[in-house]
Amino acid sequence: MEHPISGAEWQVMRVLWAHPGSTSQFIIQALQDGFDWQPATVKTLLGRLRKKDYLRMEKVETKYHYWPLLAEEDHLRLQLQAILDNSCSTKNASLVVSFLEQGSYSQSDLQMLQQTIASRLKDAPETLICHCLPGQCTCGHHH
Structure with a gap:
């Protein structure tokens, strides 16, 4: 599920995390004060997020409603873990x-x-050991 999302997609997800089950019209209105986006832009972003499995869409009567498939806190934790996994532990x-x-x-x-x-x-080691491959970081443990 964890495909990277753009800054614009983040903004749409923030609306859905705050208001699950929103219509595209609600999302457009929620974002109109902060962004100069056309309705088609928001609908394109919704389509991208569906393809990336970040949300589901359901038709209720004549309108489509959108729900996030991942909780905001879970997504933030995964993003943080990705940063930690891709950086030298000595730089945490x-x-x-x-x-x-x-x-x-x-x-x-x-x-x-x-x-x-x-x-x-009380349980922390006195120093951390770098687990990066030689040439991946500048911590100095590979000299």
């Missing part, structure tokens, strides 16, 4: 730092992160 911390610096978080979010770090700290 800098990825998390970048994520923290670029995102917005409430105090309770940061407290949760702090607690998660504290609980993982």
